[in-house]
Amino acid sequence: MKALELKNVDKSFKKRRGEVVRALDGISLSVGKGEVVGILGPNGSGKSTLVRVVSTLVFPDSGEVEVFGVDALRHSKKVQRSMNRVSVEASFFKKLSAMENLIYGAKLYGVTTGEARPRIKEILNNIGFAQKRATEPMEHLSRGMQQKIALARALLTSPVLMLLDEPTTGLDPRSKKDVQGFISRIREAHDSSILLCTHDMGEAEELCDRVGIMMDGKILALEEPEKLKARYASGTNGRVPTLEETFMAATGYSVEEASAEGE
Numbered sequence: 001m002k003a004l005e006l007k008n009v010d011k012s013f014k015k016r017r018g019e020v021v022r023a024l025d026g027i028s029l030s031v032g033k034g035e036v037v038g039i040l041g042p043n044g045s046g047k048s049t050l051v052r053v054v055s056t057l058v059f060p061d062s063g064e065v066e067v068f069g070v071d072a073l074r075h076s077k078k079v080q081r082s083m084n085r086v087s088v089e090a091s092f093f094k095k096l097s098a099m100e101n102l103i104y105g106a107k108l109y110g111v112t113t114g115e116a117r118p119r120i121k122e123i124l125n126n127i128g129f130a131q132k133r134a135t136e137p138m139e140h141l142s143r144g145m146q147q148k149i150a151l152a153r154a155l156l157t158s159p160v161l162m163l164l165d166e167p168t169t170g171l172d173p174r175s176k177k178d179v180q181g182f183i184s185r186i187r188e189a190h191d192s193s194i195l196l197c198t199h200d201m202g203e204a205e206e207l208c209d210r211v212g213i214m215m216d217g218k219i220l221a222l223e224e225p226e227k228l229k230a231r232y233a234s235g236t237n238g239r240v241p242t243l244e245e246t247f248m249a250a251t252g253y254s255v256e257e258a259s260a261e262g263e
């Protein structure tokens, strides 16, 4: 059984002036148990819509979505419990501390305070998050630290399918490395299944078992980073292309150009 399976998923949005945007155009993909699948795409390619459909925040127009073998469209409440979405707009009670937010998050998933506390301490230790900062109000923490707490909250309910929507966008290079290191450790320690959306080539290459390139609501190719690069190797004189070059070869655009088009 797969952690996540999508078959032929379509989702369109009506814009002002009656224009229709196909945010998801026949998307099929799977994430195996313990696998990290990356979706690499510029702004507007449909990554967030994909994550929102899987997390049952948005209903697709057609297609099938299964999470650990359960139909996510029919049994949204049930599948919500087996996954966690971490996005930049992660919501916290800003006046409460990280510890309080984590305990609250655990309670939502039926984990008692007594059970949660030692696990929170262990997780915070693992990510090198000073225990004393965990009692400060969230609003005093940097964005990188808040993002780590968002990941820690998702981990509390493991084993889960984690949906990471641009987990390092907007972070300074140091925090970015920290968060990426944390994601690597999550996969080693927790055997989590992860769908990671990013527009960062290096991040996809470093963290993912397979990477898909997304453009205009379609996934153009989905395979191991090495194979993906080999597929689009022509044009670099036999040298293995970078993922940036691969993206260019697959779409005809650089990530920056494609982002400008998508907006």
Ligand SMILES: Nc1ncnc2c1ncn2[C@@H]1O[C@H](COP(=O)(O)OP(=O)(O)OP(=O)(O)O)[C@@H](O)[C@H]1O
Residues within 6 Å of the ligand: 013, 014, 015, 021, 022, 023, 041, 042, 043, 044, 045, 046, 047, 048, 049, 050, 262
């Ligand atoms: N609620 C909505 N109403 C109308 N259009 C939408 C809505 N949500 C997404 N779209 C459109 O669907 C397309 C895909 O958007 P989406 O946010 O999924 O892309 P993305 O790859 O996540 O981009 P970004 O990296 O900027 O978040 C865009 O053209 C966007 O404007």
